[in-house]
Amino acid sequence: MLSKTKFLLPVLAGVLALQACNNNNDEFYTTADGLTYKIFEQKENGEYENKGKVAPEDSTGAKIGQVVTMHMSYKNAEDSVLFDSRKQGMPIMIPVMEPSFKGSLEQALMMLSPGDSGVFKVNADSLFAKTFGQPMPPFIKPGSDLTFFIKAEKVQSREQAMVDQQQMMQxxxxxxxxxxxxxxxxxxxxxxxxxxxxxxxxxxxxxxxxxxxxxxxxxxxxxxxxxxxxxxxxxxxxxxxxxxxxxxxxxxxxxxxxxxxxxxxxxxxxxxxxxxxxxxxxxxxxxxxxxxxxxxxxxxxxxxxxxxxxxxxxxxxxxx
Structure with a gap:
């Protein structure tokens, strides 16, 4: 059940808002591989602050083989929300795998630590062709990006995640x-x-x-x-x-x-x-x-x- 196919569930839902973000520093950044992002770190007072540019050597995020428990939503270029885990009533769990292409969603997960909220723009053509291995649906425009809103709740081993998953389902x-x-x-x-x-x-x-x-x-x-x-x-x-x-x-x-x-x-x-x-x-x-x-x-x-x-x-x- 911990499958990356959970990335794509075509359910119409409401927009996942990043609560209490510091809008004074709302800049997007782009990695050398072409992943556009902004990541917000929660401070002790409960507010979020843009972490700024993440250094390539930064290894504080999730690692390959770990599982990220998160709330996630994403929308197409027309701002139509295609999925929102909060509407399902529980977070989703996705294992971190080897990136399937440059600027992939896997790379986005590897930039997140527990408690972080991130916004990522991922090329839709590459996502469907190389990550999902599926034809792109008609409601997504070729050459466009999908925008992902992710709130990382936990980063765990697969064994820990399985225990948590069983408890959540119960x-x-x-x-x-x-x-x-x-x-x-x-x-x-x-x-x-x-x-x-x-x-x-x-x-x-x-x-x-x-x-x-x-x-x-x-x-x-x-x-x-x-x-x-x-x-x-x-x-x-x-x-x-x-x-x-x-x-x-x-x-x-x-x-x-x-x-x-x-x-x-x-x-x-x-x-x-x-x-x-x-x-x-x-x-x-x-x-x-x-x-x-x-x-x-x-x-x-x-x-x-x-x-x-x-x-x-x-x-x-x-x-x-």
Whole structure:
């Protein structure tokens, strides 16, 4: 997971500002290899000051083989921000490698000590061709620079970084769980109100929090974890806007969806609710967002924390 491919994650986000910088000395410098930079060092009073020109023999920055834990954002020549780690809620870790070209991002990392903030201009053509090994996307102009804003939090060995990474991921999971529990209560109130407004009788609730209404009972075997099930479905928001339907999906020849139940192949709400049904059942599932896609945005039609309605038909249950 400590890969330099983490440099490029095409996520639109807000600009990473360098807080409390001393604007009286805001000059850019350029190395002999062509890397344009300005580096700010945090002083004891908490303010930042431009370190000025970094001598070629300066070895105080990160070294090859070490890992830099940082917050980073970068933007193209049109000032469109393409990535901001702060929007992800946690810093990123990048191992320092041999520079892939003169004026590279690897060289930028080697100029930073823990606590430093830096602004670097890196040639986009060379970055994609020699560091990423990928074609340059159309929203980046050939011959232009990408501007990187980096705040170095730590410089560590790979072993130390791996320990920190595991701890950060554990903390992120715990925080996400707390947010999900709060959101589940919010969604539950909305679903109860929806049931009243839509006059959906006989709604039942699974232990995890999915509401389901059996509109036509099935007579076949009860679905259970490990079974191969086949389902036709129509997905809508609570406002009635249809998002997709297996009965109208030319990519799948309008065929029903088949999967193994209870194996995490689908959202949690499906794994839970479909186990309440028998083969042949038709039902409406109301899935709170933490049991669907949670905080993930899945395009303009499905923002974060979307409650989803599925009208399904359990076509077949194949016992395993």
């Amino acid at each position: 903390e992120q999971m715990q925080q996400a769980q707390v947010r999900a529990e709060k959101q589940l209560k919010v969604d539950d109130e909305k679903i109860q109100q929806y049931l009243k407004e839509q006059n959906l009788p006989n709604a039942q609730k699974t232990e995890s929090g999915v509401y389901y209404v059996v509109t036509e009972p099935g007579k076949g075997p009860q679905a259970s974890a490990g079974d191969q099930v086949t389902v036709h479905y129509t997905l809508t928001h609570l406002d009635g806007k249809e998002l997709e339907s297996s009965r109208n999906n030319p990519m799948n020849n309008n065929q029903p969806f088949q999967f193994t139940l209870g194996q995490g192949q689908v959202i949690k709400g499906w794994d839970d609710a479909i186990q309440q049904l028998k083969e042949g059942s038709k039902a409406t599932l109301l899935v709170p967002s933490p049991l669907a896609y949670g905080e993930q945005e899945r395009g303009p039609d499905m923002p974060a924390n979307s409650i989803l309605r599925f009208d399904i038909e359990l076509m077949n249950v194949e016992k395993q």
